[in-house]
Amino acid sequence: xxxxxxxxxxxxxxxxxxxxxxxxxxxxxxxxxxxxxxxxxxxxxxxxxxxxxxxxxxxxxxxxxxxxxxxxxxxxxxxxxxxxxxxxxxxxxxxxxxxxxxxxxxxxxxxxxxxxxxxxxxxxxxxxxxxxxxxx
Amino acid sequence: xxxxxxxxxxxxxxxxxxxxxxxxxxxxxxxxxxxxxxxxxxxxxxxxxxxxxxxxxxxxxxxxxxxxxxxxxxxxxxxxxxxxxxxxxxxxxxxxxxxxxxxxxxxxxxxxxxxxxxxxxxxxxxxxxx
Numbered sequence: 330x331x332x333x334x335x336x337x338x339x340x341x342x343x344x345x346x347x348x349x350x351x352x353x354x355x356x357x358x359x360x361x362x363x364x365x366x367x368x369x370x371x372x373x374x375x376x377x378x379x380x381x382x383x384x385x386x387x388x389x390x391x392x393x394x395x396x397x398x399x400x401x402x403x404x405x406x407x408x409x410x411x412x413x414x415x416x417x418x419x420x421x422x423x424x425x426x427x428x429x430x431x432x433x434x435x436x437x438x439x440x441x442x443x444x445x446x447x448x449x450x451x452x453x454x455x456x457x458x459x460x461x462x463x464x465x
Numbered sequence: 466x467x468x469x470x471x472x473x474x475x476x477x478x479x480x481x482x483x484x485x486x487x488x489x490x491x492x493x494x495x496x497x498x499x500x501x502x503x504x505x506x507x508x509x510x511x512x513x514x515x516x517x518x519x520x521x522x523x524x525x526x527x528x529x530x531x532x533x534x535x536x537x538x539x540x541x542x543x544x545x546x547x548x549x550x551x552x553x554x555x556x557x558x559x560x561x562x563x564x565x566x567x568x569x570x571x572x573x574x575x576x577x578x579x580x581x582x583x584x585x586x587x588x589x590x591x592x593x594x595x
Binding site: 331332334335336338339341342343345346349378379380381389390391392437438440441444445447448449451452454455458459462 | 481482484485486488489491492493495496497498499500501502503558561562565566568569572573576579580
């Protein structure tokens with residue numbers, strides 16, 4: 330039945346957005362996680378990428394998480410001489426997490442999640458209507 | 466052989482099957498709204514699908530019969546280049562929402578037609594049975 334496949338693909342969309350939201354939460358939670366000594370790296374921002382994958386049984390392109398990686402790039406320096414992880418010049422390497430980017434990523438994930446939910450509701454309404462037609 | 470859409474009930478059934486297929490394709494578009502390189506898809510319009518299901522006429526018993534499978538209409542990639550995200554994704558959520566609302570409405574209409582026609586057929590039986 331086709332409508333079941335629609336529900337399956339919407340559920341897959343919601344689960345990838347949930348995975349993305351989890352990564353965002355991880356980044357925001359660790360935005361102040363520095364190392365404990367000058368030679369130890371602070372938290373490195375994690376990234377998530379999606380890919381489409383053909384589900385042969387259902388015949389639909391399901392979105393899947395392709396890879397959870399880390400963002401390369403420099404750690405910003407902050408002057409904090411009393412910090413245990415401060416180097417000889419008094420600078421501490423902070424995680425390369427930017428709150429603004431994380432928040433906009435979170436908003437996008439939320440929007441996509443809601444869109445999938447709305448599709449699911451419509452599909453469910455169509456299914457219920459078909460079941461109702463059988464009853465009369 | 467009777468044409469697959471000769472009576473309203475069959476027509477409504479073909480329409481419902483096509484709408485279910487379309488809903489699946491639209492759900493797939495929304496689910497992949499953030500997948501890099503994904504191109505939005507849609508099934509061919511119902512008129513085209515209907516004509517395709519009736520296109521093969523049989524004039525000889527050895528001819529292959531058309532399957533009349535409107536429900537199996539293949540989703541096609543849409544060739545539009547106006548709003549493609551930098552990652553190659555061409556799904557516009559607003560447009561998909563419009564199409565889903567359209568599909569929902571058409572589904573209600575087709576199902577109502579189906580139901581009304583069946584009750585019409587049933588009423589002829591009951592008036593004769595009295």
